[in-house]
Amino acid sequence: MRVITLVESLDHVCARYRAGAFVKPLAACGIDLQLLPLPRAFPARQQTLWNLKGERVILLRKLLPWIDWKIVRSRASWIAFDLDDAVFLRDSYSGKGFTDSRRQARFQRICLEADAIAAGNTFLAIAARERGARGSIEVIPTCVDPNAYIPRQAHDLSDRLDLVWIGSASTLQGLDRFRETLETIGKRVQGVRFIQICDRFLQFKHLETVHAPWSSVTEARDLANANVGISWIPDDPWSQGKCGLKLLQSMAAGLPVVANPVGVHPEMITPNINGFLAGDTEEWVEAIIRLRDDLSLRTRFGQAGRALVENRYSVSVGARQWKELLS
Secondary structure, three states: OEEEEEEOOOOOHHHHHHOHHHHHHHHOOOOEEEEEEOOOOHHHHHHHHHOOOOOEEEEEOOOOOHHHHHHHHHHOOEEEEEEOOOOOEOOOOOOOOOEOHHHHHHHHHHHHHOOEEEEOOHHHHHHHHHOOOOOEEEEOOOOEOHHHOOOOOOOOOOOOEEEEEEOOHHHHHHHHHOHHHHHHHHHHOOOEEEEEEEOOOOOOOOOEEEEEEOOOOOHHHHHHOOOEEEEOOOOOHHHHOOOOHHHHHHHHOOOOEEEOOOOOHHHHOOEOOOEEEOOOHHHHHHHHHHHHHOHHHHHHHHHHHHHHHHHHOEHHHHHHHHHHHHO
8 A cells, every 4th residue: 555645844853753753664564655745836836746646645734725635635545634733723932823714724624525634632633523524533642663762771860960851943932931940940959950952952040051952863862861851831722732742752761751731741641650740830849859869760750651652652553553544
């Protein structure tokens, strides 16, 4: 079976995790998954779509204009729309608010006419159902390959605790909103450093910061070299669509995790099992102190998080879900 995944670009994080990660495991099942970038220019994009020849198609995130969608619908034998963000909304940092009538209309049209929806979390699946999705709806979480991450043995550094955050420049705005709590952690928790794995970096006055330029070659190593993975997202409609990649990568690297109780975070973190959910600044400070002072706790949480990824969020699990959806 030949399946074409239409992506915005091959190096986009969503293309790598939502599509590229499944090429090899699906090939072992007899499914030839190919990623096809959509040109930005109107004539080239339409020509790419007209070149489809009856294949099964996965449209990744892109809310195509009406005419482009009609071409895909007419050329593909079967279409799944895959989304791992609330693409029908503007993001948390837009000055125009969340509601966008054009995005809403395009999303509803796709939901009505697609053969299947692959949603990264339950919130996104419900959004598709509420907009009249007629095909099957499957929750397929964003997945990581645990074999790409080699946890290092937990180490007791009583004079230092390295927190780590991984993301892109586009998500750095969320981290900046969390600045006040991070500065407080820096002032009140002795020995804490903050590792940022990114292509841009924030500076802090009270929190020692390590800049680790992002690379697909070094990201797993840089995560494993830290002690605690953290994530924070705004409590708003856009964030409900996020799929927790930061936490998944940290847990795959064998790290305990701390995050605010928003969106998928409570689904991924079971307090006192693989990490802590921390709402206000005091809860964050308490969580970081506990992890700094208890090596056995860090070890236990890290092992539990790694097991969670292997059992529920691994590429092998996601590939089985895609195989069922495509068959």
